[in-house]
Amino acid sequence: MASILRQSYTTKDKNGKRIRKKSKFWYIDYKTAEGIRKRVKGFKDRTATVQLAAKLEKEAELAQAGIIDEYKEHRIKPLLGHLDDFRQALLDKGDTPKYVKQQISRAERVFRGCKFVTWPDIKPTKVQRYLTDLRNGEQAMSAQTFNFYLNAVKQFCRWMVQDRRASESPLDYLKGINVRTDRRHDRRALEPDEVRQLLEVTRAAPARFGMSGRERAMLYRLAIETGFRANELRSLRVSSFDFENCTITVEAAYGKNRKKSTLPLRPQTALESKDFLAGKMPSDQAFHVPYKTADMLKADLADTDIPYVVDGLYFDFHALRHVTGTWLAAQGVHPKTAQAILRHSDINLTMSRYTHTLRGQEAKAVAELPDLSSRSTEKQKATGTDGKIIEVSPSAYKPAYKKLAKKPYSEGLQPSSIGTEDKSATPDYGDISDRRKPFDKTALGTKREPMPLAVADKDSTTPGRTRTCDLRFRKPMLYPTELRAL
Secondary structure (H helix, E strand, O other), X not given: OOEEEOOEEEEEOOOOOEEEEEOOOOEEEEEOOOOOEEEEEOOOOHHHHHHHHHXXXXXXXXXXXXXXXXXXXXXXXXXXXXXHHHHHHHHHHOOOHHHHHHHHHHHHHXXXXXXXXXXXXXXXXXXXXXXXXXXXXXXXXXXXXXXXXXXXXXXXHHHHHHOOOOOOOOOOOOOOOOHHHOOOOOEOOOOHHHHHHHHHHHHOOOOEOOEOHHHHHHHHHHHHHHOXXXXXXXXXXXXXXXXXXXXXXXXXOOOOOOOOEEEEOOHHHHHHXXXXXXXXXXXXXXXXXXXXXXXXXXXXXXXXXXXXXEOOEEOOOOHHHHHHHHHHHHOOOOHHHHHHHHOOOOHHHHHHOOOOOOOOHHHHHHHOOXXXXXXXXXXXXXXXXXXOEEEEOHHHOOOHHHHHOOOOOOOOOOOOOOOOOOOOOOOOOOOHHHHHOOOOHHHHOOOOOOOOHHHHHOOOOOOOOOHHHOOOOXXXXXXXXHHHHO
16 A cells, blocks of 8 residues: 655754754655565655545556556666666676767667657667668777677666566667678788897887887886787786786786686796886886877887788787787697686687687698608508507509409309310400400300309308308399299
């Protein structure tokens, strides 16, 4: 049952004394369709407030029974108001302000472009058409950017359902585009000699973007040997380095996977980092990393005469992380170990996108294949059950059919030598060139010799006999008429 009440509050009178007063408005305390107690402001008139309370209670009962729309309040609320609540929900969840701002701006751009005002206005066909127009328009949006905008809007719709503001998401069936068909900014990895040259030139270069040449060279080296991203390197403090155990740590708040990461350092790199950070307080920032890291690295590459783009492949600051994965694979590191260092949730991402082929690796791999220029003696297993190893040389090779041709028939079923005096001898066919001559029918003779009938009295399963001697096979092509009669 709904209850009507006036709220009490404390205030001060003219003399500054604290007194208790009743509110001028009546308030309604009732239970919603979800079973949650809710207090709503009524009117100054008690009768009008009682009527409103009865209406709210009736609507809650109907909504609980599924007769009326329980999301009516959220349907008429503007989408921009929902976006403000969505922004706060993301911040309360622990997402970074930069990520939250990016997601909200993408969703808001789609809503304004499609002219959506309230929740019922959202139509999946309009969203698909608007993003397709951006992709085919002057901006030429890439497939990956298309997916970013679509995912931002779908994330907002899912939150509306989870927060009990809508029954279902209207954009669930929309799918993204395969980014492999439209790669706009693929990256490449550098050779070790190129990286050494880059570090040497950068170390002697003047200050750029608020960082000295030595600081930039140290930053590039740490990025390659640890695989840390730009934001993770920006968050490092002097206390993040453990020079005794040669480790470096990124706190969970700054990691992309929201996990604390501790990676080992090469001893020489740990010594140089300790010398570089000498004189700084533990809470001081280790590197003053600018936000335009790609422009900074591009300038240092120009001093080193290393091109920024080669065959459509870029080498920006994030490509240093690609160098990490490529060099780990070149050294034969197990893929699971490389995945742990790069902190990827999917090993396919480690092996397919962050692993590249270095110059000369393909030629070296082909050169290590077996030499096929000459035949050599090979060891093969015998076909018997003893499993012995026998030597097989090319000169000792003989076809298997010669061995079988020595005794192709059993004793009782010898082929007759028609037209020859010696019936046990094999007829001589002469030179191979004579086979082209017409066949002489007179060589067949005129007398037909019947097949010996003694084979019928012998056991068809006697060892040494061939399969065709088994009289259970009654095929005309295997036995003449005399044997089939028996």
